[in-house]
């Protein structure tokens with residue numbers, strides 16, 4: 001590639017409010033990455049072509065191959081390719097002769113269409129920059145325009161540049177009951193790669209990561225984040241170039257033979273959502289929160305205040321005694337709860353986890369007259385009724401599988417691998433989806449059920465569909481399709497995505513759902529870390545957060561009611577214990593916390609969230625309402641203090657010139673509060689009381705003068 005001196009590059013520029021992206025169009029190839037980072041002013045100055053500035057290094061092809069929007073293998077690009085595909089062993093190399101730019105919104109959204117007439121395929125990369133939150137959404141469609149079958153091993157959803165000074169990548173590992181544990185890896189000339197092949201978003205390999213530059217903190221430093229909006233297998237990788245930069249790719253991980261495109265067929269990638277912020281980890285989180293909020297289809301179009309929810313699981317497990325459940329509902333209504341969710345155990349023969357998944361009619365022994373009596377009782381108390389289902393699953397010991405032994409995903413000649421004693425239904429068969437739609441639709445039509453807790457309690461294994469081909473990709477699309485069909489038939493119903501807690505938390509399923517069950521671990525100390533990881537990507541109003549029993553069932557550790565409630569409070573608050581077992585004092589304390597939640601939820605769930613680390617092991621988070629005139633600050637101490645005097649809590653996100661009234665609201669002793677400037681609260685901090693381990697302080701800040 002050569003460029004004459006003084007030549008002007010033909011560029012594509014997308015601007016967000018604080019971010020810009022620049023690509024250079026080149027003849028006979030994909031546009032080249034020139035920039036993605038903090039906003040560049042639209043100064044109108046011309047860009048010299050990259051070729052005029054970049055001599056070819058020694059011992060490399062005479063034609064330079066700079067980093068493009070869609071780099072491909074086999075023609076002198078030696079880093080990771082955005083596509084790995086072949087046609088019966090041929091066409092393993094792809095390159096583009098033509099490029100079309102189709103502007104969808106000038107300066108904000110475009111589709112870049114690339115044509116390879118030799119390998120006979122086209123690529124369409126959609127790029128959209130949000131002016132509201134600076135998130136960049138990228139997705140890619142591959143079309144086979146040739147005659148034979150195109151076998152696809154990898155199609156990147158998006159390919160992004162990272163600057164030379166990228167230092168660390170923070171991703172999230174975990175397991176059932178320990179989701180969102182951050183792990184930090186240094187970036188170097190070696191590659192970084194994480195893959196999830198569990199067939200579901202997974203507890204242990206979250207499809208997203210954050211890249212930091214030296215000196216990044218919660219609030220400062222150039223920081224990048226990506227997330228793949230997909231509930232199945234995925235791969236994410238960072239690969240270093242010989243010019244010091246890095247590329248970041250994400251996409252669906254495909255099983256061998258899973259995608260074979262016939263003539264004219266297409267593969268559409270999931271969306272990759274990316275954020276760049278000069279405002280550190282919180283800046284990236286705030287971008288993701290707005291992007292997530294935009295994806296949620298609330299009944300009626302807007303979110304109503306998130307109802308305080310009582311869930312029956314840990315209090316009752318499979319023991320459904322209607323008299324007991326009525327006592328529970330009455331107590332729940334008495335302390336101000338607003339939604340009652342009947343968890344696992346309600347359907348035909350379901351007395352433990354070995355049986356009955358698939359048989360979605362009420363258990364005649366527990367509910368001889370059906371669910372109607374209990375639902376009437378619960379709704380008569382003013383509570384909304386919710387129901388647990390696990391549609392994609394079936395127990396071998398079920399009427400459903402006895403009637404349709406071929407309905408589970410399996411591979412001929414291989415043992416059926418159960419997990420939690422269950423198999424996965426083959427949703428790629430339309431008759432299976434029709435059966436599930438019919439069963440759930442009947443429940444929803446028959447009763448005023450406002451909410452489904454939609455579970456998925458195992459990974460996919462031996463996931464072969466009809467014909468013995470891997471069914472992972474189509475299974476996810478079919479599950480989304482079933483959710484969409486049910487939502488279309490019952491638009492007033494909200495859905496919670498659960499998968500043994502946080503195994504299906506992503507912005508793909510969020511298009512169809514309204515809450516995540518964050519973790520099966522409700523221990524408040526464990527939850528502090530899990531919730532902070534969740535909040536890096538998702539806003540608090542969809543973070544299911546419950547007050548559990550003391551001691552916690554999953555860890556055996558016990559905490560005070562005040563601490564358990566303070567940890568659950570910022571999320572979509574709920575209670576998951578047998579209220580009949582609380583003594584009067586704890587029941588009254590819990591009722592107080594439900595009141596406090598209702599008082600604060602308009603602030604907690606409205607706007608920006610900041611996480612911070614205080615001194616001496618304190619952690620805190622601040623939530624502002626949409627107008628940022630009210631804030632709630634929750635400060636937690638998990639471990640004993642080591643300082644003699646508690647250090648003040650510095651709050652750097654406040655407007656320096658504004659004055660705030662600060663009140664402690666987890667006690668009513670401080671009703672008047674004190675007034676301090678944002679500058680003082682940022683530089684010196686709020687004087688903290690001494691706190692023992694597993695204690696919290698909740699402050700409400702009201703801005704006294706209008707925005708300046």
Ligand code: GLA
Pocket residue numbers: 313343344388455457498499500501517519520
């Ligand atoms: C999963 C969920 C729990 C509960 C059980 C019921 O583990 O995460 O909240 O619903 O299933 O079997």
